[in-house]
Amino acid sequence: MGKGNFSDDFKRDAVAQITERGYPVAEVSQRLGVSQHSLYAWKKKFSQPAGGDAKDAEIRQLKRELSRATEERDILNCRSERHVFERV
Numbered sequence: 577m578g579k580g581n582f583s584d585d586f587k588r589d590a591v592a593q594i595t596e597r598g599y600p601v602a603e604v605s606q607r608l609g610v611s612q613h614s615l616y617a618w619k620k621k622f623s624q625p626a627g628g629d630a631k632d633a634e635i636r637q638l639k640r641e642l643s644r645a646t647e648e649r650d651i652l653n654c655r656s657e658r659h660v661f662e663r664v
Contacts, residue, residue: 595629
């Protein structure tokens with residue numbers, strides 16, 4: 577990965593992929609063609625103040641849990657519908 581001059585907007589977008597969307601640093605690094613070290617440095621520079629991070633982290637965790645629970649519910653509903661049709 578060569579040395580690049582990236583705009584602050586590019587750096588903020590890269591950090592957002594990690595902090596807001598939950599992508600792993602390694603994946604973002606590979607996809608964008610920047611080093612993981614650069615991403616960690618940008619994250620340190622551009623991340624929101626610590627007070628918002630805890631609340632944002634909790635929101636992200638709750639969204640992941642909701643998504644997982646919704647998926648499990650849908651799988652169970654599909655399974656129970658199939659079971660009803662097999663009995664008929």
